[in-house]
Amino acid sequence: MVIVSGLSGSGKSVALKTFEDLDYYCVDNLPVELLPDFVRRLLRDDGLPERLAVGIDVRSRHGDLSRLAEWRKAAHDLGMDVRLLYFEAEDEVLLRRYADTRRRHPLSRLGLSLPQAIAREREMTRPLREEADAVIDTSTLNVHQLRRLVTTEHALGQSPGLSLLFESFAYRRGVPVEADFVFDARVLPNPHWEPDLRPLTGRDARVREYLDAQPEVATYVRQVAGFLDTWLPRLRNDTRAYVTVAFGCTGGKHRSVYLAERLAAHFRQQGWDEVATYHREQD
Structure with a gap:
């Protein structure tokens, strides 16, 4: 299992879509506390996917992200090899991406300005960054370069090609x-x-x-x-x-x-x- 997390606007959705294209079973915006239950349910079903990718981030409103290590260990104890990828980008890059897409930041519901929301998200996701197996800065990457990076360095069992x-x-x-x-x-x-x-x-x-x-x-x-x-x-x-x-x-x-x-x-x-x-x- 690969857990995809990090800052909004840093390329998490692109990464998850890349894993999905590589035949991973993908779930986005999974509440962090449901991770062990999610694994248990899959283990009970026939035809368990060989590779999973799960998106976990600040959209999980009621989850305590600082407890990810605990939930990750629980999934590992159930037989899952769990890796965590944390995606980030420089503030000015995130601001530009939001300006280009005109999408709302998930923390804007708190009445924060966009720079304040980005700063708050960095603070909230710090435990995930510290726990991550890899921190991926996408500031200088376009979409295709990011897909290539995920495919060649972070997707198990995949061989690079054109x-x-x-x-x-x-x-x-x-x-x-x-x-x-x-x-x-x-x-x-x-x-x-x-x-x-x-x-x-x-x-x-x-x-x-x-x-x-x-x-x-x-x-x-x-x-x-x-x-x-x-x-x-x-x-x-x-x-x-x-x-x-x-x-x-x-x-x-x-x-x-x-x-x-x-x-x-x-x-x-x-x-x-x-x-x-x-x-x-x-x-």
């Missing part, structure tokens, strides 16, 4: 600087102009059905897939560790998200081991 990230973005917020290939989806029909589809994203079935029915979308997907099918295997034999393929549209909500998910599914079907998606304006 990993693919399919990313969606909004052109109005700029092209991702880490992208190796960029495809413009603004030429395709826009679900935004369909009132019942406007609130949805490219991950929703109704948006997928709408775009699947457009002949030009089918042509676009076929041509882009053909291009990537031809050239990505060449990069697999190169010295690079990862490739980022980015799709952009006006708002980063419908067409680009749909294409990133569609092409990621295509390459998983082609047998590529590590394929991930990241939706910059949504995640």
Whole structure:
């Protein structure tokens, strides 16, 4: 079992998603005091997953994080090899990430400003940091570099290879600087102009059905897939560790998200081991 913890905005969700893509059984926001009971329940069931990843952090409102060592030992006594990863980043980086995503800090419910919430969270999670098997500073890492780090250094039994990230973005917020290939989806029909589809994203079935029915979308997907099918295997034999393929549209909500998910599914079907998606304006 890997326990994923640390500061909000430091990449814990990316790490958990990475473990899930690597066939770990994942649970996020597990109250810390329920860890032994969670292990007991799994041990009673047939087909216990070989690898587990559990997210534990300050969202556990009533749990005493300082008792993690106690609960961790209880899980270990039940037969689990338990490792703790603590993710953190510099304050200015966390502030910028929150400004980019416009998400609320989990401690904002206490009436704290964002800098105060970050400081309080550092204090509350200090016992986890002291208990951690590894402390991972993500200040200088992009999403794909973080996934690569988790895969190569902290995921047991996984062998490194060329990993693919399919990313969606909004052109109005700029092209991702880490992208190796960029495809413009603004030429395709826009679900935004369909009132019942406007609130949805490219991950929703109704948006997928709408775009699947457009002949030009089918042509676009076929041509882009053909291009990537031809050239990505060449990069697999190169010295690079990862490739980022980015799709952009006006708002980063419908067409680009749909294409990133569609092409990621295509390459998983082609047998590529590590394929991930990241939706910059949504995640």
